[in-house]
Amino acid sequence: MHIVDRRQNPSGRNLGNRQRFIDRARSRLRKAVRDSILERSIEDTSSGERVVIPGDDIHEPEFRRDESTGRRVGVLPGNREFREGDTIPRPRGGAGGAGGREGSAEGEGEDGFAFVLTRDEFLDLVFEDLALPDLVKKKLKAEQSSKPYRAGFTPSGPPSRLNLMRSLRRSMVRRAALGRPRPEAVAELEAELARLEAGEIVPADGRSREARIAELREALDRARRKRAAVPWLDPMDLRFNRLERRPEPVARAVMFCLMDVSASMDDEMKGLAKRFFLLLHLFLERHYEHVEVVFIRHTQRAEEVDERTFFEDRQTGGTVVSSALREMIRIRDARFPPDEYNLYVAQASDGDDVPGDVETCIELLTDDILPSVQYMAYVEILSQRGQPGFAIPRESDLWQGYAPIAQMHPALALRRIAQPRDIFPVFRDLFRREGVAE
Amino acid sequence: MSEKRGRKTARTATGKAAAKRAASSKAPATGTATGDLLFDRPAWSFETLARTHDAIEEVARGELGLDPYPTRLEVVSSEQMLDAYAATGMPVMYPHWSFGKRFARQEMLYRKGFQQLALEIVINSNPSLCYIMEDNTMAAQATVIAHAAIGHNHFFRHNNVFREWTEADSVLDELRHARRFVMECEERHGRPAVEKVLDAAHALLSHGVDRAGRGERPDPVATRARLAERARQQRLEAQDLWLRTVPSRAEPPEEGTAAAERRAMGLPEENLLLFLENHAPLLDAWQRELLRIVRWLATYFEPQRQTKLMNEGCATWCHFEIMQRLRDRGRIGDGAMLEFLDLHSMVVAQPSFDSQGYGGLNPYALGFAMMRDIVRVCTEPTEEDAAWFPDIAGNGRPVETLRRAWADFRDESFVRQYLSPRLIREWRLFSLCDDAAAPALRVEAIHDDEGYRRIVRALADQYDPAAQTPAIEVTGADLRGERVLHLRHSVQDGRVLDPLEVRRVLRHVQRLWGYAVHLTEADAGSGTELTAYRSDGA
Structure with missing residues (x-):
């Protein structure tokens, strides 16, 4: 008997199969995922998503008997009061017999197939075909991560980076330059000396044997001393690979969420805005390693707040939209220089503004904001309570002001949202990749 | 497994x-x-x-x-x-x-x-x-x-069933071959093409077993040899152009060709996968090999089912x-x-039929109870046991008896042989007849003297693999004319196939066969034709 510990083996052998399955069910999944995004809050998607898809494409058919036909006999345990010949009314919704196969989970194909998508799989499907507009940004901020690059050679370093080729080449050059005798040369001298001493040979030039022996001894002595003095490999030969940590540009983004929290925005409208912001945040997170979010709310004054306050705290007051734009410019200049960050602005409002302020907004947008940001989405939240009877949206003050700018600046986009199910289509619409039809 | x-x-x-x-x-x-x-x-x-x-x-x-x-x-x-x-x-x-x-x-x-x-x-x-x-x-x-x-x-x-149907020594080799081969095919022919064949083959998984004959004994070496042979065949076929341009004698039309072909194809054939692997006219060698792999898998799992x-x-x-x-x-x-x-x-928990957790007979529970019962019959038989099991009652060798039973039987025959009246009483087994024609279910037999034999029979039938899988055969395949493949379902006790499923499976069969496929359902006893399905679409 052997015991094999397999725990260290990679699990997830079925990830490939799982991917195949998802590929196969993709069109159905896409619909299920989009439906679910319409129905629920985006926050839930951070963990993964249970989806139910119709079983057609992924059903595995087999020849199977129709259980409602013919005559079947089944044996069951636990009889209490039955006697032979008793009749039992047929239970509703199913056959009574024990049936052949137990628990045929595979046979439930038509009922829809429920399983859990991981967060990544889910978001992949949600954001499929969407791309960030104007993703490439000038120079991007660099400090945070650095990556090692080869950068020549250095005389010192850890053994693991020793460059053998370079080190030995230098050793060879040095040995040659300093005339270190090769072991063969020494061996030759030794052999000649030994034969002379043994009387096997005599010097060819007619000199005396002793003279030659003395000469050889001296040569040998020199050679040995030289070999001892000139090492085969000297520390000065060693060369190490040099790695240089070079800063990697990190794409960073900051997302400004601007929302009107004046009295005219009720909770439902804020909820709609929130969902839109969350979706945008999720989307940006997939494209940038670092996404910072700045929440700016405004009534007649604007202030930067944390997320909770932004969505939950109530405030009443008038509406001066330009105050939020000014605050955004201030924060941008203070913390997010546009040449280091990708700037995204999402503004949600019901479109009300005090008279005369719209002109200021237009000015701020065209002169300052739009040239510096990647993209700005203005989402106008229509009141759901609305006016019963006639639902023709009145052109709001802000819309009227923004619409002409949007014509000139591709970086600005305007959309209206009236109910939760509008959000995702609007979102897709805003970020649809060029050339991909819906 | x-x-x-x-x-x-x-x-x-x-x-x-x-x-x-x-x-x-x-x-x-x-x-x-x-x-x-x-x-x-x-x-x-x-x-x-x-x-x-x-x-x-x-x-x-x-x-x-x-x-x-x-x-x-x-x-x-x-x-x-x-x-x-x-x-x-x-x-x-x-x-x-x-x-x-x-x-x-x-x-x-x-x-x-x-x-x-x-x-x-x-x-x-x-x-x-x-x-x-x-x-x-x-x-x-x-x-x-x-x-x-x-x-x-x-x-x-x-x-015996395992010994006959599976080859324990080569299971892993065969699986490795299957994996490698499928992946190679995907590289060469693309995933959709491979999936199409596998999907279709999986739909016929329960009809890929030689129930009548003995199971196949796959040998990876023979497999490779077979593959090489198929590749050679393919090369020969590629010389078709050359063969056709060389004048040859015209074949005289043979008498009774159709009957001879039918015989050669071994019809009727219950192993649909095998039939398609051998005779589907349009399949490439690699597609046939995929069918063989699935068929091997079906054969491998068959003993577990039985x-x-x-x-x-x-x-x-x-x-x-x-x-x-x-x-x-x-x-x-x-x-x-x-x-x-x-x-x-x-x-070994066995909820009774009317409790909420009931999900059929628990094989662990019933199996365990039957094994213990056999031990009891061997060691402390009652008169009833002596009458029912004269061979083993009181033989005093319970483990040996069990070992023999484990070797020689499958579920169906095991129940028929060893289910004792005492166990039927203990479990309070009863058999219930569900006839679509009758307004209500009817209790056919309970744990009494008249009922024992009938319950044993009913339970054994329930475990009979033939009763679990609909009996579907290839009855005809026209290789010359319209090339229609004829399947026939012998309907037992009026239990016909689920029509939706039939249409789905037939689409798969048609993909493999390449031409129209017809399925007829006929009563096993009388031969009366009940329903007919045709899958002709391109």
């Missing part, structure tokens, strides 16, 4: 933790001499695993005369266990989306807590692979080893007997024994 899971055997994490606590608090209290104990702590280690396995094997081989394949215990994590039984429990498997589907489903059930993981999976190979989960306590590991590594393993090695009850009964009886014997020798502590009994009683 066999697995047990669900509420029957598997434990929740909390249940296990509780068991651990109980066991650890008990161990010091009882003060048993721990020198002889195989393990005295709930946590397992490789050393205790090895020691326990050896002790269990000693009991199994020495006292019970069991003879399992050599075992390889593989410790896996729960994630890996989940992986394993999504791919039908095989250690190596070709890639296919349906395994991903099964995996996604299992994962959800597991994560949502509807279902627990199997405690073990054992693969019918030589040496047998037995996966055990790292989260199990040592008592559970011991149970698993006695159950799977000994019980199932002995059954795999000695049961012996579920016995296999589980055998394994459950073995783990119970072995644990008892180890307990008697003082090698298992009180805590561990209690944990084992708790586990065991969950395995």
